[in-house]
Amino acid sequence: MDFLGIINELTKKRVEAIKVNARAPGMLRAIERRNSEGYLALIAEYKRASPSGVIRLDLDPWTYFNAVGQYATGFSVLVEPIYFLGSPIFVKIALNYGKPVLYKDFVISREQIREAGELGASSVLLIKRLGGNALWDLVDYAMDLGLEPLIEVDDEDDALEIVNSNPNVMLGINSRDLGDLSVSLDRAISIIRAVRSKANVIIAESGVRGVNDAVRLAREGANAILVGTALMRNVELAKEFSGITIH
Numbered sequence: 001m002d003f004l005g006i007i008n009e010l011t012k013k014r015v016e017a018i019k020v021n022a023r024a025p026g027m028l029r030a031i032e033r034r035n036s037e038g039y040l041a042l043i044a045e046y047k048r049a050s051p052s053g054v055i056r057l058d059l060d061p062w063t064y065f066n067a068v069g070q071y072a073t074g075f076s077v078l079v080e081p082i083y084f085l086g087s088p089i090f091v092k093i094a095l096n097y098g099k100p101v102l103y104k105d106f107v108i109s110r111e112q113i114r115e116a117g118e119l120g121a122s123s124v125l126l127i128k129r130l131g132g133n134a135l136w137d138l139v140d141y142a143m144d145l146g147l148e149p150l151i152e153v154d155d156e157d158d159a160l161e162i163v164n165s166n167p168n169v170m171l172g173i174n175s176r177d178l179g180d181l182s183v184s185l186d187r188a189i190s191i192i193r194a195v196r197s198k199a200n201v202i203i204a205e206s207g208v209r210g211v212n213d214a215v216r217l218a219r220e221g222a223n224a225i226l227v228g229t230a231l232m233r234n235v236e237l238a239k240e241f242s243g244i245t246i247h
């Protein structure tokens with residue numbers, strides 16, 4: 001098939017996605033359900049690039065979601081267009097698979113949360129260090145729109161502040177320091193240990209390279225792992241990640 005034939009087929013699929021008008025199922029309940037079955041929940045992230053560079057451009061969203069969908073509890077979709085080569089259309093495409101969908105951006109405004117709701121996402125990422133004093137207003141606004149906030153932290157003090165303020169929210173613990181972009185699973189595990197007795201649901205984000213990393217996080221009390229790079233590079237890992245038990 002020549003390029004025009006290929007792009008014509010892809011464009012037809014994209015147009016179909018644009019027509020989708022649906023709300024994805026809830027992320028929190030899906031994680032709790034997977035945990036009740038005795039397994040760590042996997043949130044598979046569609047991530048084409050990052051500030052470190054291009055990850056994968058030859059893996060279209062349909063191929064990715066088809067490959068990981070049967071093993072993932074939910075999807076995370078980057079919509080940030082500059083560093084991550086993301087797009088809101090990827091959220092619409094993810095809706096086709098009947099799974100919860102996390103709208104992933106650097107959210108600083110109600111307009112972005114409104115976009116997440118209009119697209120049909122289940123959940124929206126709110127980064128504690130980015131939200132600052134507006135964080136709880138953004139949390140309330142998201143919940144008013146029927147979205148589940150995932151509040152992300154990368155240090156122990158912020159994690160404790162969140163779980164002491166609202167233990168019922170989903171807490172994302174990022175092993176990536178959003179200041180210097182260093183990644184440390186040990187730091188994430190230290191934060192998990194500090195809050196696991198108080199947190200409702202802990203999602204360990206970033207730096208999961210393989211099964212051993214995921215098993216460590218499960219043993220320390222993570223309810224879910226959010227994996228991007230490793231899955232974009234090898235979608236076969238989804239099956240392995242989905243079979244990790246929690247204690």
Ligand SMILES: O=C(O)c1ccccc1NCC(=O)[C@H](O)[C@H](O)COP(=O)(O)O
Pocket residue numbers: 045047050051052174176178181205206207208226227228229230
């Ligand atoms: O992924 C990055 O390099 C990054 C840099 C700066 C801010 C945020 C960044 N990532 C966003 C994420 O939260 C990750 O995409 C997600 O946790 C998956 O991480 P990974 O499995 O390590 O790709």
